[in-house]
Amino acid sequence: MKKIIVLLIFAIVLKGNAQTKGIFSKDPIINLENFQKQRLYFGFYLGFNSYDFKVVYKTPVPNISIKTTTGFNVGLVADLKLQEYINLRFEPGLYYTLRDFYYPESYFTNLGMTPNSSDTFREVNSTYIHFPLLLKFSSLRTGNIRPYLLGGASATLNLSSNAKSVDDNLDQRFRVKAWTTNYEMGFGIDVFSEYFIFSPSIRGVFGINDELIRDKDPDSPWTSNIQSLKSRAVFINFTFH
Numbered sequence: 001m002k003k004i005i006v007l008l009i010f011a012i013v014l015k016g017n018a019q020t021k022g023i024f025s026k027d028p029i030i031n032l033e034n035f036q037k038q039r040l041y042f043g044f045y046l047g048f049n050s051y052d053f054k055v056v057y058k059t060p061v062p063n064i065s066i067k068t069t070t071g072f073n074v075g076l077v078a079d080l081k082l083q084e085y086i087n088l089r090f091e092p093g094l095y096y097t098l099r100d101f102y103y104p105e106s107y108f109t110n111l112g113m114t115p116n117s118s119d120t121f122r123e124v125n126s127t128y129i130h131f132p133l134l135l136k137f138s139s140l141r142t143g144n145i146r147p148y149l150l151g152g153a154s155a156t157l158n159l160s161s162n163a164k165s166v167d168d169n170l171d172q173r174f175r176v177k178a179w180t181t182n183y184e185m186g187f188g189i190d191v192f193s194e195y196f197i198f199s200p201s202i203r204g205v206f207g208i209n210d211e212l213i214r215d216k217d218p219d220s221p222w223t224s225n226i227q228s229l230k231s232r233a234v235f236i237n238f239t240f241h
Helices: 002-019
Strands: 040-057 065-068 070-083 086-090 093-102 121-138 145-158 179-192 197-207 226-240
Touching (some): 040 065, 040 093, 040 197, 070 226, 121 179, 179 226
Antiparallel strands (some): 040 070, 040 226, 070 086, 093 121, 145 179, 179 197, 197 226
C-alpha cells in the first residue's frame, strides 16, 4: 500500500511539473491566479504517519520499549475561506499504524511471575478514523508558491481499540479507549500548477486524554504502573486540490 501511494504521488507530481515548466523560475507564469479567491473548495490527500505513545509511570521503573512503524493515510479535504490569509479546514481520513510493546521482565519477576515471550510482547494495531478541524494561516503568495501554518484540534476513533472486549492482557488483549482528542500543529507549502494545487505538509499530533483501559487485576504487570498513555504522531501528507 505504501509503495502504491509513493508511486501515485510521484506520477502526479511529475505530470504537474511537466505541465508547469518554470514554476520555480525567476519569473514564472502565474498559475490558477484566481483559485485562492474561492470561498469553498475540496481536495484529497495521501500520506504517511509515525505513531508513538507517551507513557507516564506512577513509580520509576525501566521504561516499556515501544517500536514504531510507518503507516499510511488517505482522506478528504474541505477548505472554507474565512479571510484572505485564514482558512478553516476539515480533513477526515483513515489512518493505519502498528506499534509493538516490549515489557521488561522485571515487571513480572517483581510480582513473583515467570514471564514468557508472549507475556512481555504486545502488538498494538490501530486503524483510526481521524477528524481534524484546523485553521490554515497562509503567507503572501510568491509566484506559484505559498507557505502556510496549520493548527487546531481533532477527535480520533480507533476501530481496533478492543474497548468493548471483556478480555484483557491476561488473555493477550491490549485495550485502549475508542475515542481520543488531540491538538495539532504543522506547516506546509502550496505549489500552484497549471491545473491543480500540490500541497505537501508535515504535522505533529499530540493526544490530550489518557487512552489506556486498565486490566481487571489492580496489580496487573501490563497496566498497574501506567499513569497515562497518550498518542503522539507525525503526519506527512500530500494534498491535491
